[in-house]
Amino acid sequence: MLRTGRIFQSATAARVPLRTTGRVRMLNTSPTPAKQVVKTDRMRSTAFIRKDLLGEKHVRSGTATSVNMANANPIYYEKQPKLHVEALNARTAITEHAGKIMQIDMPALLYRKCTQDLVDQFNAYKEQGPKRASVLNGKNGIGKSAELMKLASVAASSGCIVIYAHSTVSWVNSSRPYAPQSHSDQFTQLEITSGLLRSIDAVSRDALKKVPLGKAFAIGKRNLSEEHTLADLVSFGIHTPALAHDVLEHFLDLASTQTQVPVLMAIDEVNTFWCSTLYRDQQDQILPAGRLRLIRSLLPFFEGQKSVAKGWVLGATSYVNPRFMPKDLNKKLNPPPAVPLANPELASNPKLLASQPSLPFDIIKMSELTAVEAWVLMHFYHRMNIVSAPVTKDLVAKKWMMSSGNPRQLFAGVTTFI
Amino acid sequence: MLHLLGVNLPDQKVVSVALTYFYGIGPQTARKICSQLSFHQECKLSELTENQLNQLSGVLSEMSIENDLRRKVSANVKHLREIGTYVGKRHAMGLPVHGQRTRNNTKTAKKLNGRLLRKYSTSAFGIFHAPISKHF
Numbered sequence: 001m002l003r004t005g006r007i008f009q010s011a012t013a014a015r016v017p018l019r020t021t022g023r024v025r026m027l028n029t030s031p032t033p034a035k036q037v038v039k040t041d042r043m044r045s046t047a048f049i050r051k052d053l054l055g056e057k058h059v060r061s062g063t064a065t066s067v068n069m070a071n072a073n074p075i076y077y078e079k080q081p082k083l084h085v086e087a088l089n090a091r092t093a094i095t096e097h098a099g100k101i102m103q104i105d106m107p108a109l110l111y112r113k114c115t116q117d118l119v120d121q122f123n124a125y126k127e128q129g130p131k132r133a134s135v136l137n138g139k140n141g142i143g144k145s146a147e148l149m150k151l152a153s154v155a156a157s158s159g160c161i162v163i164y165a166h167s168t169v170s171w172v173n174s175s176r177p178y179a180p181q182s183h184s185d186q187f188t189q190l191e192i193t194s195g196l197l198r199s200i201d202a203v204s205r206d207a208l209k210k211v212p213l214g215k216a217f218a219i220g221k222r223n224l225s226e227e228h229t230l231a232d233l234v235s236f237g238i239h240t241p242a243l244a245h246d247v248l249e250h251f252l253d254l255a256s257t258q259t260q261v262p263v264l265m266a267i268d269e270v271n272t273f274w275c276s277t278l279y280r281d282q283q284d285q286i287l288p289a290g291r292l293r294l295i296r297s298l299l300p301f302f303e304g305q306k307s308v309a310k311g312w313v314l315g316a317t318s319y320v321n322p323r324f325m326p327k328d329l330n331k332k333l334n335p336p337p338a339v340p341l342a343n344p345e346l347a348s349n350p351k352l353l354a355s356q357p358s359l360p361f362d363i364i365k366m367s368e369l370t371a372v373e374a375w376v377l378m379h380f381y382h383r384m385n386i387v388s389a390p391v392t393k394d395l396v397a398k399k400w401m402m403s404s405g406n407p408r409q410l411f412a413g414v415t416t417f418i
Numbered sequence: 419m420l421h422l423l424g425v426n427l428p429d430q431k432v433v434s435v436a437l438t439y440f441y442g443i444g445p446q447t448a449r450k451i452c453s454q455l456s457f458h459q460e461c462k463l464s465e466l467t468e469n470q471l472n473q474l475s476g477v478l479s480e481m482s483i484e485n486d487l488r489r490k491v492s493a494n495v496k497h498l499r500e501i502g503t504y505v506g507k508r509h510a511m512g513l514p515v516h517g518q519r520t521r522n523n524t525k526t527a528k529k530l531n532g533r534l535l536r537k538y539s540t541s542a543f544g545i546f547h548a549p550i551s552k553h554f
Binding site for chain 1: 449450452453454456458459460461
């Protein structure tokens, strides 16, 4: 009898080693047929159909071999359906589209009620900008960065000048080059500043061309006349990285004071502006963020010292990396609930009731997903094959309650296999 | 590989890690050198310009590392032995120097202590001041 792992020998067949992973099949019809083990090659995946790959280079990425999804076995993998939704821009950013899935270039995002509120507020500020900046605040995964991205997209499509920085942690985590500035205590980050100018040019090139400089000035060895536009200034900064900081400071001065084109300054992870960075000075002391010239040029807008004549300065906090959320700022953003003291003597003690120093910007508290928004989102996940089960009210209610209306937790709840 | 001051440094390593390949430079000193020259934490050796490499060489050449440091350490131990201190005698005997127990667990001391004195054993000085056996 055949035993797994033992060698089977018959009178007519040669010794054929058995493997525990192999299958055994009958080879011929002799009285004592030889059983040949078909080896299962564990290096070849059964999930993919191998096609003739002559001339096609097998791409390697990192430690794993990238597999061409075109060869995916259709039994196991379904192709992602093509998305046909409206693109989010100034024309489609209307109240009637609240609760719809809309597209920003590649990713698609839910157009929420709070998005419409932000768009309405920005449209109001297009005539006259506020004196103080605003900062979106809320728990992790509530949608602060997404709302900022949607607003920047709407502003860019409506012909505004958009200064959008999606990740300022890379400005302070000592991952990019920096250098001390001569005759100053500041440090420059030419590569990051040049990248920021490039992103401003990419998003708002047409809007920049509409704004003349208004006065002649010199940057380095280049003289710019008053007929030149902001587009020429930004272009000069991109092609001359050594003067990127000077160009950015001039650009911010001119863009914030001009009244031809509204400006949206959208800075994500704005809490990094007040943190201790991972950079060190030449005496090996930790650098505060205010000593980085790039952050110092943007900080006055969030501290109430500068404002935009037409437009809005909007930031969003991030609690993903607590290292870059200063403790005092966290206390001010999330103060403990004020419980009224019953004892009148204690209630009148000024030391106990010391008021928190106010923040230099306004806080916009982000709200959780409503039930209707969760319903739309679940249907979208079902359309994109992220959720395979049919979407019912019970399923949506269950996922919505388990996630407490947090979009990130809702997504995690439908994609995690327990 | 980058050859700097007699040491082959791996190109693809971060500067603060590559500098620890020098004898006499540990993580703290490497970090201080990077701060002094304003190298960010994720800067790799291959990303440094010629000017930055020259600055790095200049800073390293002012420090006591590699053979200079080995010679200093060796001279310090030799001096302690010459003047007949307790520490010198312990080095000569190859026993722990800092008051550790010798009833057991002296393997590291026996392996490492006094090795700087042993290579002088063939000289006239070494003959008269050879490591004293513990059995004497």
